[in-house]
Amino acid sequence: MEKRRDVFQAIADPTRRDILCLIADEPLNLNSIAENFDISRPAISQHIKVLDESGLVAIRKKGRQRFCYIRPQKIKEIDEWLEQFRQHWEDRFSQLDQVLTNLKDENNEK
Structure with missing residues (x-):
């Protein structure tokens, strides 16, 4: 076996x-x-x-x-499993981008 x-x-x-x-x-x-x-x-x-x-x-x-x-299919399985984390971090970075944009706008208003 x-x-x-x-x-x-x-x-x-x-x-x-x-x-x-x-x-x-x-x-x-x-x-x-x-x-x-x-x-x-x-x-x-x-x-x-x-x-x-x-x-x-x-x-x-x-x-x-x-x-x-x-064997690309096994690599694809890893990629599919990682996708859940990739989406999570993309969302987090988008939130960070928004915070930084807001801070920059606040500083420009002063």
């Missing part, structure tokens, strides 16, 4: 977030990913395993190499 990890557990680690950024534009093989970090190849493999188990990446073999592909 395949083990599944929580998506948010997977993105909690900065190295895993960096790996996702690396493969966002194009799939990379494991060695190409590892070259971007100052940690061991086995450590990178473990990070990729967590990303795979969370469903954020897919690993496909091409010849003798394994390539990591981002």
